[in-house]
Amino acid sequence: MSFLFYTAVGLIAATLGSLVGLGGGIIIVPALVYLGPLFLGEHISVATAVGTSLAVLIFTALSSTMTFFKQKRVDFKSGWLYFITCGPGAMLGSYTTQFVNAKSFQLSFGFFMLLMAILLVLRDYMKPLNIQWRIERTYTDGSGRTFQYGYSVLPALVTGLAVGFVSGLFGIGGGSLFVPVMVLLFRYPPHVATATSMFVILLSSIMGSFTHLGLGEVDLWMVLGLAPSALVGGWLGxxxxSRLSSKKLLWVLRVTFVVVSVKMIWEGLYLTA
Incomplete structure (x- = not known):
């Protein structure tokens, strides 16, 4: 039963996560917390779920980044810039997890997921802001298409810090914030934003995981159980x-976010009452 649970959760989370640049942790964390007692026969603390999820994201992001790299979709130059603050931010967020109790986490995570669902809906209707950034980039992908977008160093570093902190705190990878900001604010083409986001997630997840590991918040057996299917899911996503429209799968993800967020907010309010 545990083998099937690990395989299903790892595969679904990694596939959907790498498909839209989210990382997949936003599925792994609630799955471990809510379904762990049923399928694994043990209660999994919030801190352990977050730390374990972030460790599994290393495998998801590695697999998808390698695939996107072969497709020439990763903008490594801007990715390294984001990582300057995203990495330390992930460590800070990971360290902060130990001070957040389960009740507060449920409320915070529930509202965060609801915000992500709203951003994913608005992503289809909002046009990128027409801002002339100091650094202009021209990027040609593997199919020969050329895109122009830009950013400035300070806004990019602030974005990286915010995304890194959220990534380490919630164990979700941070791509759910990265991709909308990169597309709407910096005018990245969506597929380049997704691929570059996964590269930054790979680096920040490594740093955040070391912090959680030092705090004893990573279950290595769970990581070993989830990692194989996460590798496959990262490649599959x-x-x-690169081949299919993601609109239908995005709507499945949006509905999932709303359902889980409502559940976590309701239980958080009930528990804190």
Whole structure:
């Protein structure tokens, strides 16, 4: 039963996560917290779920980044810039997890997921802001298409810090914030934003995982159980992103976010009452 649970959760989370640049942790964390007692026969603390999820994201992001790299969709130059603050931010967020109790976490995570669902809906209707950034980039992908977008160093560093902190705190990778900001604020083409986001997630997840590991918040057996299917899911999601429209899967993800967020907010309010 545990083998099937790990395989299903790792595969679904990694596939959907790499498809839209989210990382997949936003599925792994609630799955471990809510379904762990049923399928694994043990209660999994919030801190352990977050730390374990962030460790699994290393495998998801590695697999998808390698696939996107072969497709020439990763903008490594801007990715390294984001990582300057995203990495330390992930460590800070990971360290902060130990001070957040389960009740507060449920409320915070529930509202955060609801915000992500709203951003994913608005992503289809909002046009990128027409801002002339100091650094202009021209990027040609593997199919020969050329895109122009830009950013400035300070806004990019602030974005990286915010995303890194959220990533370490919630164990979700941070791509759910990265991709909308990169597309709407900096005018990245969506597929380049997704691929570059996964590269930054790979680096920040490594740093955040070391912090959680030092705090004893990573279950290595769970990581070993989830990692194989996460590797496959990371590759699969990147393949789907390059060949098929993600609109239908995005709507499945949006509905999932809303359902889980409502559940976590309701239980958080009930528990704190």
């Amino acid at each position: 990147a393949q789907i992103a």
